[in-house]
Amino acid sequence: MSTNEHPAPSAPRSAGTGPDLTPVPTPHRQPAREGAPALRILQLYPSEMNIYGDWGNTLTLIRRAQWSGFEVELLAHEVGDRLPADVDLVVAGGGQDSGQVRIAADLLSHGPAICEWAEQDVPMLAVCGSYQLFGHVFVPATGDTADEPLTGISLLDVETRGSSTRLIGNLTVETERFGPVVGYENHSGLTTLGADCTALGSVRAFGQESSRAGGNNGADGTEGAVHREVIGTYLHGSVLPKNPALADHLLAAAVRHRVGEDAYTAPDLEGIVTQRARDIAMSRPR
Amino acid sequence: MRSALTVAAGRAARRLARLRGGGRGGSAFPGLVVERIDPGFLARTLEELPLGVVVVSGTNGKTTTTKILVELLRSQGLRVFTNPTGSNFVRGVAAALLTEVDARGRLAADIAVLELDEAHAVHFVRQVRPRASLLLNVMRDQLDRFGEIDHTADLLHTVAKASTELVVLNGDDPRLSAPRFTDDLGARVERFGIGEGLRRVFLSDDDLRREDAGGAMLEDAGLGAGPADDTQTPATRLEAIDGRRARILVDGAEHEVEFVLPGVHNMLNATGALALASSLLGADADLPALLRALAHVRAAFGRGEMLEVDGVPLELALVKNPAGFRMSLLSAGTDPAETMIAINDEYADGRDMSWLWDVDFSALRASGVHVVSGVRAYDMALRLRYDEVLVDGVETDLGPAVRSLIDAARASGRPMRIFCTYTAMLAVRAQLSRITHVETVL
Numbered sequence: 039m040s041t042n043e044h045p046a047p048s049a050p051r052s053a054g055t056g057p058d059l060t061p062v063p064t065p066h067r068q069p070a071r072e073g074a075p076a077l078r079i080l081q082l083y084p085s086e087m088n089i090y091g092d093w094g095n096t097l098t099l100i101r102r103a104q105w106s107g108f109e110v111e112l113l114a115h116e117v118g119d120r121l122p123a124d125v126d127l128v129v130a131g132g133g134q135d136s137g138q139v140r141i142a143a144d145l146l147s148h149g150p151a152i153c154e155w156a157e158q159d160v161p162m163l164a165v166c167g168s169y170q171l172f173g174h175v176f177v178p179a180t181g182d183t184a185d186e187p188l189t190g191i192s193l194l195d196v197e198t199r200g201s202s203t204r205l206i207g208n209l210t211v212e213t214e215r216f217g218p219v220v221g222y223e224n225h226s227g228l229t230t231l232g233a234d235c236t237a238l239g240s241v242r243a244f245g246q247e248s249s250r251a252g253g254n255n256g257a258d259g260t261e262g263a264v265h266r267e268v269i270g271t272y273l274h275g276s277v278l279p280k281n282p283a284l285a286d287h288l289l290a291a292a293v294r295h296r297v298g299e300d301a302y303t304a305p306d307l308e309g310i311v312t313q314r315a316r317d318i319a320m321s322r323p324r
Numbered sequence: 325m326r327s328a329l330t331v332a333a334g335r336a337a338r339r340l341a342r343l344r345g346g347g348r349g350g351s352a353f354p355g356l357v358v359e360r361i362d363p364g365f366l367a368r369t370l371e372e373l374p375l376g377v378v379v380v381s382g383t384n385g386k387t388t389t390t391k392i393l394v395e396l397l398r399s400q401g402l403r404v405f406t407n408p409t410g411s412n413f414v415r416g417v418a419a420a421l422l423t424e425v426d427a428r429g430r431l432a433a434d435i436a437v438l439e440l441d442e443a444h445a446v447h448f449v450r451q452v453r454p455r456a457s458l459l460l461n462v463m464r465d466q467l468d469r470f471g472e473i474d475h476t477a478d479l480l481h482t483v484a485k486a487s488t489e490l491v492v493l494n495g496d497d498p499r500l501s502a503p504r505f506t507d508d509l510g511a512r513v514e515r516f517g518i519g520e521g522l523r524r525v526f527l528s529d530d531d532l533r534r535e536d537a538g539g540a541m542l543e544d545a546g547l548g549a550g551p552a553d554d555t556q557t558p559a560t561r562l563e564a565i566d567g568r569r570a571r572i573l574v575d576g577a578e579h580e581v582e583f584v585l586p587g588v589h590n591m592l593n594a595t596g597a598l599a600l601a602s603s604l605l606g607a608d609a610d611l612p613a614l615l616r617a618l619a620h621v622r623a624a625f626g627r628g629e630m631l632e633v634d635g636v637p638l639e640l641a642l643v644k645n646p647a648g649f650r651m652s653l654l655s656a657g658t659d660p661a662e663t664m665i666a667i668n669d670e671y672a673d674g675r676d677m678s679w680l681w682d683v684d685f686s687a688l689r690a691s692g693v694h695v696v697s698g699v700r701a702y703d704m705a706l707r708l709r710y711d712e713v714l715v716d717g718v719e720t721d722l723g724p725a726v727r728s729l730i731d732a733a734r735a736s737g738r739p740m741r742i743f744c745t746y747t748a749m750l751a752v753r754a755q756l757s758r759i760t761h762v763e764t765v766l
Contacts, residue, residue: 059695059717059728062705089464089472094681094710101710134472208675222676276681279706311709311718315702319677322669322699 060314065307068107074301076109077292080122082130083141084114087168090224092131094276095163098285099127105305108293117144121151125160127292128152132166132274135185138176142188145171149191156193161267161291163284165277169263169270170198170227179226194263194270195232196254202226205252207324209273211261213239216283220319221273228255229272231263238262238271242320251324267291280316327369327429330362334422354422355415366418367452369425375402375435377452378600381445381483382460382494383476384648386412388585389460389593390439392621396601397435399617400610405433413444414451442479449486456490456511457483458600460593462499463647464682465674477505487511492600494592495558516599517558518592519573522565560599562592574602574611581619586630586639587655589648594618633760636733638740642749644674646682652743653687660691661741662733665708666698666722666748673745677703685711692716694732697725698748722748726755 081096100110113122117140133141145152156162164172171190178185179200190197204226211219219239231237237260241253253261254272262271269284271277278285286304293302337357358365370377380390390406397404407420417438425431440448462477477499484491488511493500495515506513561573568583570591583591598618602609623629629640641656643649669675677700685708692714696704701720708715716732719725726742733740744752 059719061717062696062709062715064709064712064714088682090676091678091681094678094707097681097710101712134474136472136474222678224676274678275676276678279681279710280703311702311705314718315700315706318700318702322675 060310062311063307063309065105065305067104068305070109071107071301074108075296076111077103077126077289077296078111078113078122078124079103079127079129079292080113080115080125082115082128082145082168083117083133083137084131085116086137086141087131087133089134089137090132090166090222090274091276092129092165092274095131095165095278095285096129098276098278098282099129099289102282102285102305103289103292105307106289106303108289108302115148117141121148125155126296127288128155128160128162128164130162130164130168130172132168134167138167138171138188139185142171142190145191146189149193152191153193156266156268158295159267159291160295161288162193162269163278163288164194164268164270165274166225166272169194169196169272170229172268172270173197173229173263174232176200176227193268194265195234196229196263196270197232198227198229200226201228203256205256205272207251208319208322209251209253209261209324210242210320211239211253211271211273212242216281216287218242218316218320219271219273219277219281219284220316221271221275221277221280223252223272224274225252225272228257229263230255230258231260235263235265238264238269275319280312280319282312326362327365327425328427330358330365331422331425331427331429333361334358334418338419338422355417355419358418358422359415365429366414366421369421369429369431370436370452373405373431373433373436375604376455376489377436377438378604379445379448379454379457379483379487380437380439380460381442381457381480383442383463383465383473383645384651385460385589385593386439386441388590388623389458389597390437392585392590392594392618393437393458393597393600395617395621396597396614397437399613400601400605400608402435403433405431405436407438412439412441414440414447417448440483442476442483445483446479449483453486453488454483455488456492456600456604457487458596459484459491459493459500460596461494461497461647463645464679465645473499481505484509484511490514490600490604492516492596492603494596512603514560514599514603515558516560516592516596517562519561519563522562522588558599560595560602562595565591572598572615574598579611579615581615583619583621585621585623587623587651589651589655590623594621631756631760633730633740633756634734636730636739638742638756640749640752641741641743643743643745646679649679649683649743653683653685656687656741659739661739662729662736663688663691663693664725664729664740664742664744665693665696665704666725666742666744666752667696667700667704668698668745668748668751669700670747673747680704680707683707685713688713695719695725695728697722698745701725722751723755726752730759 103110170176172193173190173196174192176188176198206224209223213219241251241259241261290302334354338354341353394404394406407417459480491511492514495501495517563573564571570581571578631638641652694716696718701718705718
């Protein structure tokens with residue numbers, strides 16, 4: 039296990055007279071790289087779509103950029119706003135059903151612009167409710183007559199149908215690009231992937247009796263969807279702090295988009311704290 | 325006659341539960357027995373109360389607010405029946421009644437004040453229509469258990485609709501004060517809330533992200549929607565706070581109250597309890613006695629409790645959801661303290677750690693955190709790292725963590741403060757009870 043974390047910025051505050059504690063190094067913000075332009079990170083609908091610790095994802099991106107010597111310009115797009123231009127990274131979170139209904143039309147009106155960004159390899163993270171609306175359609179559960187289907191922006195080749203069961207609990211997903219990704223899912227929409235996107239990964243131990251884990255739909259063992267640098271997932275928890283490989287992948291793509299070359303170096307700070315947070319999360323009951 | 329049999333059977337069930345449970349009888353089993361053999365017992369017993377039943381519900385602050393309201397009504401010479409901490413469900417109320425009634429099933433009380441969990445409050449009002457309800461707030465709670473907060477607002481709306489005479493609600497809560505919540509209520513609606521000067525102290529979940537969208541704490545982000553027009557301005561308002569001293573407006577006159585109770589959220593909920601008591605009692609209310617009672621009320625179990633270890637003060641704060649955690653951090657203020665945060669993820673705590681990311685911990689940057697503990701200590705350590713709060717260390721085991729905190733406080737001479745989730749609080753209390761006197765609560 040790696041312990042090569044940055045030293046703490048100052049000595050521990052009090053003398054360790056008690057039992058030995060595992061230290062928690064806190065990284066330094068690096069001085070901004072000379073001439074490096076700020077990364078423009080856009081939050082989509084932060085006041086409507088934020089219920090599953092989505093701020094944690096944004097905060098993780100901001101801090102890791104700062105710890106690697108990049109300034110961040112944080113932008114927010116709400117219903118009725120003009121969509122900002124020249125964006126390097128997009129984060130979009132989960133919302134309540136009512137929030138999803140309130141943003142759907144606005145998102146749809148900006149769909150072509152957001153899809154165009156995706157084709158220019160702007161990285162995006164869409165969690166839960168936003169993941170669903172990045173697909174073709176969200177069809178509410180039958181019997182829920184009040185709700186009309188919500189048309190998505192078709193950035194991801196997925197569609198989602200509401201169901202009466204809720205897929206809920208701790209979840210580990212095996213991915214090829216990022217290794218095991220750990221988080222927590224809580225959704226009743228069941229998502230099916232089309233041919234034009236790939237799953238983020240497969241649900242660990244799916245199909246075993248011990249596992250009732252859901253993923254996209256609880257039936258095919260897939261979780262999430264990926265198209266170019268766009269990642270849709272049901273995982274929160276928040277997903278990025280405990281999965282820095284995912285965060286660094288998004289940031290590397292954002293830096294590439296901003297400066298035109300691979301100039302992002304992940305902060306060297308993971309060590310024991312992140313690893314244990316991950317290991318414990320993976321070992322907890324669903 | 326029916327009640328006498330029910331009481332006998334229920335008490336037998338309680339004895340049995342205590343025997344089987346090694347002396348610590350839970351309230352669920354005797355409550356279940358009563359519910360099965362005499363479903364009307366609850367309604368029949370409570371309907372005899374001359375001043376009726378008051379229900380207290382909402383996401384945060386139910387327990388302490390119920391305690392405050394009980395003491396306010398007792399200050400008026402009333403005999404008050406209430407349900408003890410941890411039995412805020414229908415069977416818990418039935419079990420509490422079993423303890424209090426005489427052998428014939430009569431309750432020697434004038435009024436009942438019952439704390440009910442939002443979902444159980446709906447079950448309860450189907451059986452017993454309350455005379456009044458006090459609705460505190462609708463906040464994001466553990467979403468893995470309660471689902472969406474719009475749903476929680478619907479539950480409280482059912483309680484408000486069932487209330488026959490009076491609904492007192494938080495006029496600053498965007499869901500409770502919305503026309504769709506209040507328009508179809510049969511009972512009189514009274515609002516309590518905060519004055520303009522305190523608006524930026526209290527953040528709702530809805531304000532949270534608007535503020536963060538700017539990246540830093542924005543001073544003028546239009547925090548708090550506030551009442552839409554003057555007719556909805558709460559008549560009972562918390563106007564100003566200075567430490568434990570508060571100014572409260574009641575019917576156009578300001579009164580100063582020096583609270584024993586810590587926490588700005590407790591002061592707001594105390595304002596709600598005051599609004600309910602004075603409105604329910606009307607001309608009979610003795611306001612000076614109410615204000616004196618308000619000043620003397622103490623926090624409920626684990627909610628901002630003040631303990632002492634070898635003469636060093638220790639504040640224990642239960643944190644259950646983002647708004648509650650934010651309020652506890654705010655109440656803790658900036659006095660330097662040796663701080664411990666203990667996060668478990670059992671069912672009662674909430675399994676999902678996402679909520680920790682909805683709390684801004686930057687207030688802890690100044691004095692740092694001594695130790696993080698609990699099953700999810702490393703999640704908490706990560707959370708603090710991303711808010712750039714220094715942490716001396718992690719110890720998942722609560723016993724050694726508490727001992728380390730005490731050692732650190734001895735070395736620094738600072739008071740101690742522990743923020744903990746529900747099951748972590750139970751474990752921390754058990755640890756502390758070996759070292760110091762801790763109030764025991766069944």
